[in-house]
Amino acid sequence: xxxxxxxxxxxxxxxxxxxxxxxxxxxxxxxAVCPACGTIHYENPLNVVGTVPVWGERVLLCKRAIEPxxxxxxxxxxxxxxxxxxxxxxxxxxxxxxxxxxxxGPLFSVLNVVRVGQVHLFYRARMTxxxxxxxxxxxxxxxxxxxxxxxxxxxxxxxxxxxxxxxxDRRRGQFGLHTADIG
Amino acid sequence: xxxxxxxxxxxxxxxxxxxxxxxxxxxxxxxAVCPACGTIHYENPLNVVGTVPVWGERVLLCKRAIEPxxxxxxxxxxxxxxxxxxxxxxxxxxxxxxxxxxxxGPLFSVLNVVRVGQVHLFYRARMTxxxxxxxxxxxxxxxxxxxxxxxxxxxxxxxxxxxxxxxxDRRRGQFGLHTADIG
Numbered sequence: 528x529x530x531x532x533x534x535x536x537x538x539x540x541x542x543x544x545x546x547x548x549x550x551x552x553x554x555x556x557x558x559a560v561c562p563a564c565g566t567i568h569y570e571n572p573l574n575v576v577g578t579v580p581v582w583g584e585r586v587l588l589c590k591r592a593i594e595p596x597x598x599x600x601x602x603x604x605x606x607x608x609x610x611x612x613x614x615x616x617x618x619x620x621x622x623x624x625x626x627x628x629x630x631x632g633p634l635f636s637v638l639n640v641v642r643v644g645q646v647h648l649f650y651r652a653r654m655t656x657x658x659x660x661x662x663x664x665x666x667x668x669x670x671x672x673x674x675x676x677x678x679x680x681x682x683x684x685x686x687x688x689x690x691x692x693x694x695x696d697r698r699r700g701q702f703g704l705h706t707a708d709i710g
Numbered sequence: 711x712x713x714x715x716x717x718x719x720x721x722x723x724x725x726x727x728x729x730x731x732x733x734x735x736x737x738x739x740x741x742a743v744c745p746a747c748g749t750i751h752y753e754n755p756l757n758v759v760g761t762v763p764v765w766g767e768r769v770l771l772c773k774r775a776i777e778p779x780x781x782x783x784x785x786x787x788x789x790x791x792x793x794x795x796x797x798x799x800x801x802x803x804x805x806x807x808x809x810x811x812x813x814x815g816p817l818f819s820v821l822n823v824v825r826v827g828q829v830h831l832f833y834r835a836r837m838t839x840x841x842x843x844x845x846x847x848x849x850x851x852x853x854x855x856x857x858x859x860x861x862x863x864x865x866x867x868x869x870x871x872x873x874x875x876x877x878x879d880r881r882r883g884q885f886g887l888h889t890a891d892i893g
Contacts (some may be wrong), residue, residue: 530792536723540751543721553846556791568723572790573754574829604832607755609713610737612822612891613829635830637817639795646757646796648820659774663736704887706817708795 530644535559572644575685576616577604578652580629586669586690587654588677589624592666596682597612602649602689603627617650624705625668630652636705637693638685647685647709651693651702669675684709711829718742724749753828757800758868760787760833762876768853770837770874771860772807775849779865785832786810787870800833807844809852819875819888821868828870830839830892834876836887867892878891 539546539561545560551567559568559625570621579602580587588600597623620627632651639646661668671677673694681687692705721829722729722744729742734750742751762785763770788803790796797814804812815834822829844851854860856877864870875888 534724538721538723538726540719540721540723541717543726545726569789570792571756572792574757605751607829609753609755609822609827612824613820614822614889614891615824634820634887637796638821639797641793641795641798644792646790704817705798708797 530678533644538569539564539566540568544572547625562667568648569682572646574607574616575604575645575647576613576620576632576649576688577602577647578617578621578631578650579626579635579689580621580625580652580654582670584653585672586623586676586693587627587659587668588672589668591664591682592665593664598666599680599682600677600686601682602686603649606688607626613648614650616653617648621652624665626658626662627668628655630655633641633702634704636685636689636707638688638705638707638709640685640709642710643697647683649689650687660702661675665683672700716827719751719753719884722747722749723751724825729883753827754820756792756827757796757799758787758828759790759796759803760785760830760869761800761804761812761814761833761834762818762872763804763835764835765811765837765840765853768855769779769859769876770808770810770842770851770853772847772851773849773864774847776847781849782863782865783860783869784865785869787830787832795812796831797833800831800835804835806845807848808840809845810851811838811841813838816885817887818885819868819890821871821889822891823868824891825893830872832868832872863888 536559544563603621603624607616629652719742727746784805786804790799810834842851
């Protein structure tokens with residue numbers, strides 16, 4: 528969802544009073560501030576964490592069973608939760624969405640999607656078996672050779688960029704870190 | 711602040727009703743859910759973005775004028791805001807805290823601090839002049855040679871880890887990406 532489409536905070540999380548939008552002292556941005564108890568409500572970008580799971584030459588993609596982009600293909604990924612590291616979150620999302628058991632490799636891409644307030648981080652990963660068991664958010668999990676990837680049906684631009692970088696790096700035999708801003 | 715010390719959400723941001731903590735349908739974590747309007751309140755880790763600004767051989771550190779860790783030294787860094795990329799946030803924080811004008815280099819460290827719900831991202835940066843003009847959050851901004859760094863007075867472990875990795879990489883003449891979990 529675009530930032531401009533987000534529901535604004537209307538009530539104070541601490542006491543329930545209607546908030547006011549103003550720039551707090553010692554700040555330079557408008558925040559939702561509670562006129563009753565003074566609580567300042569910060570809203571910040573979210574991290575999405577995922578993996579590029581590989582079994583042999585093939586890459587694992589998941590067909591989304593949920594909106595947005597229902598029916599399109601994605602790398603396993605989801606919102607980072609409190610209490611876990613980016614690596615742990617990427618591992619959890621991979622297991623939840625595909626059932627794949629993996630060994631996590633290095634961080635591979637860090638992609639900013641400013642207009643939706645997200646940072647996407649993908650890790651390389653090696654599947655330890657070809658077994659798949661997609662969860663409720665996935666219609667189908669499948670391994671693809673590079674020439675089988677359904678490029679016209681990829682759910683997110685960060686997934687597309689990550690896959691393109693992955694195949695390019697694999698061809699030249701050296702993997703780097705990829706950073707980019709997704710418009 | 712430790713996650714366990716955070717103030718819990720008590721009222722719905724949309725309608726002000728007292729929330730309940732329960733696991734929503736199609737979820738597996740407890741969230742603050744509004745029994746009146748159904749709004750689910752997600753809380754997720756925050757990104758802190760900063761730089762390792764260099765002028766010649768020297769590295770820029772800022773002495774904190776605010777809590778936490780008032781009076782201790784840090785690399786310029788702060789919370790990523792909506793509407794900016796991690797690189798833009800790092801640039802902004804550097805300017806706000808030190809007045810330094812920089813050219814941003816590659817992403818250098820991605821450090822998870824799970825117990826406070828934060829991910830810290832530092833970029834390498836080259837100062838384009840030695841001019842400094844610290845903002846209200848900084849008591850003093852100063853350039854340090856490696857052997858002058860006040861290691862016993864560094865404000866945060868992520869700053870310490872980033873500085874150690876930076877000097878080690880510089881000695882071997884090759885900079886990489888550093889990822890770690892800070893306990």
